[in-house]
Amino acid sequence: PECRVPAAIQAEKLLINTMAKRFRALAVMATVITAHSAVASSESETYHLRASKKIVPRVLQEQTGEAVVVTDTTTSKCSEEWKAANCDLYCNTDFLKDKCCMYHDQTASMLTIEFPHNLAIYARKDMFEDCTGANLAFTPYQVQGTGAFRPLFEVGEGAREDATSAGVYDSYMTQAMSVYTFANEVEDLSPRVAATPEMKWTDILPVVRRMGATTEKQISVPFDLDFVSLLLRDDLRDAYEKETGSKTPRTWEEFADYTEYWHGKDLNGDGEPDFGICSLNGAGPGGPQAMLMAIASSKLQYQGSMTGTWFELDNPDAVPLFENEAFYQAAELTRRLWMHSIDDQPGGWTELHEDYWHNGRCASYMWLTGSVALVLTKHPIRRCANYPTPCGEDEEVLWEPTREDGSYWEPRRFRSMGSAQVYDRTDGKMKSCTPEANPKEGEVMCPYLDAEEDERDGVWINRAPYFYSAYQHSSISIRDGADPAAKDLLWDFIVMANLEAAPVVAQDLGPTYL
Numbered sequence: 001p002e003c004r005v006p007a008a009i010q011a012e013k014l015l016i017n018t019m020a021k022r023f024r025a026l027a028v029m030a031t032v033i034t035a036h037s038a039v040a041s042s043e044s045e046t047y048h049l050r051a052s053k054k055i056v057p058r059v060l061q062e063q064t065g066e067a068v069v070v071t072d073t074t075t076s077k078c079s080e081e082w083k084a085a086n087c088d089l090y091c092n093t094d095f096l097k098d099k100c101c102m103y104h105d106q107t108a109s110m111l112t113i114e115f116p117h118n119l120a121i122y123a124r125k126d127m128f129e130d131c132t133g134a135n136l137a138f139t140p141y142q143v144q145g146t147g148a149f150r151p152l153f154e155v156g157e158g159a160r161e162d163a164t165s166a167g168v169y170d171s172y173m174t175q176a177m178s179v180y181t182f183a184n185e186v187e188d189l190s191p192r193v194a195a196t197p198e199m200k201w202t203d204i205l206p207v208v209r210r211m212g213a214t215t216e217k218q219i220s221v222p223f224d225l226d227f228v229s230l231l232l233r234d235d236l237r238d239a240y241e242k243e244t245g246s247k248t249p250r251t252w253e254e255f256a257d258y259t260e261y262w263h264g265k266d267l268n269g270d271g272e273p274d275f276g277i278c279s280l281n282g283a284g285p286g287g288p289q290a291m292l293m294a295i296a297s298s299k300l301q302y303q304g305s306m307t308g309t310w311f312e313l314d315n316p317d318a319v320p321l322f323e324n325e326a327f328y329q330a331a332e333l334t335r336r337l338w339m340h341s342i343d344d345q346p347g348g349w350t351e352l353h354e355d356y357w358h359n360g361r362c363a364s365y366m367w368l369t370g371s372v373a374l375v376l377t378k379h380p381i382r383r384c385a386n387y388p389t390p391c392g393e394d395e396e397v398l399w400e401p402t403r404e405d406g407s408y409w410e411p412r413r414f415r416s417m418g419s420a421q422v423y424d425r426t427d428g429k430m431k432s433c434t435p436e437a438n439p440k441e442g443e444v445m446c447p448y449l450d451a452e453e454d455e456r457d458g459v460w461i462n463r464a465p466y467f468y469s470a471y472q473h474s475s476i477s478i479r480d481g482a483d484p485a486a487k488d489l490l491w492d493f494i495v496m497a498n499l500e501a502a503p504v505v506a507q508d509l510g511p512t513y514l
Helices: 006-032 080-090 119-132 150-163 176-185 190-194 206-211 234-244 252-262 287-300 325-338 353-358 369-378 484-499
Strands: 038-040 047-049 107-112 135-140 171-174 228-232 364-368 397-399 412-414 421-424 429-434 443-445 475-478
Touching (some): 107 150, 107 484, 171 176, 287 325, 353 369, 364 369
Parallel strands (some): 107 135, 429 443
């Protein structure tokens, strides 16, 4: 391709061979990956990781052909000859372009979570090492209990023990809230953030930034904090308004009506009944519980995060917030949505919900932020000659949503649905939201309402985006007592990991758990 220098061709062959080895290693571990990240072979019991291609950062041409074995091993990494052949290949992003071999033979360590939860950061690890020559010594925490998500719960305690004692590791990858337990032992990252404008710090969601901050310092940098997001087929949204006289849904109740209206209708011209929603796959870790809490949070949490959604924080007995009208309504809405989704069958759905979305079989799509970004950019919505396999490049298109002029009608990303009524904990009643400081009878003040987005026809809507994966692989902190050179190396890696998010979320650098 024209964006690569001729001297990089031989190095590219080496890269392909290296990635082939990595994929073979990952394939050995693939049997333990969750169902929504794997697809079963129809001819055997073997499970294969979803991603099948390797794409160099920002060079989106697919690598084709068999891996080529390079037998010349006389050129050492980061020699002048090596740099001439490889720097432009491995350092071809804005952030990395001036960092070729910058950290050659330097090592920095990090305590991380176990496979498969660490796949997203390991893809970025390879990018950084290939360019800078660094050695990122990542050590997965050895879990003490059992269960697929146990490492996520235990790694924070392991980090605290290390940070407050021997300090073996230079950095930690933990849940965001875990860092508070050893906040005095980690570096204040605020000066580094201020000195790194290319990080685009304010492009990160404000709530996410605050999750890694105390009142005095920034103790961690967010890595993966997804909230439940929503896509609508915009052509169907337009048709819904015209056919029913109803407006675009803003509340969960209205959204349930919308999905029920489209469920069972042919949405992609193949003559078969389709679905109201492609939702969080019940066979994976998202499941209906994420949908349930996304709905419940908009009905329970209307005075900011200090009110909580799981427990009554003012009660020392930690009384759960499950036995009340708000939660009952959320449970009923979850049932309505789930029974009009592709995952309404006993045992859970075994196919990829994103494939059904790209084939035009769903009126809406609900999943985590990164996955929603993925399906928006991965493929347009269309049905091709090889249906039900999603359309590839240059395939005959049999159907796609179009406007009156014949142009493609793109789907739209929408704000989180909300609730017109919230649970007033003072008297246990559901009440209407109002921005007024002196609410009327049957109303309660909801101080975080947006006048432009949250009011329609005199009705105010409370929204509380549910950060489903805030407890997962969500933050990176640097031990304050680590070697300064190791801290500088780690900071550059952290910045790169945040900037180079798209190719990882899209699984272009290998299969990930996102």
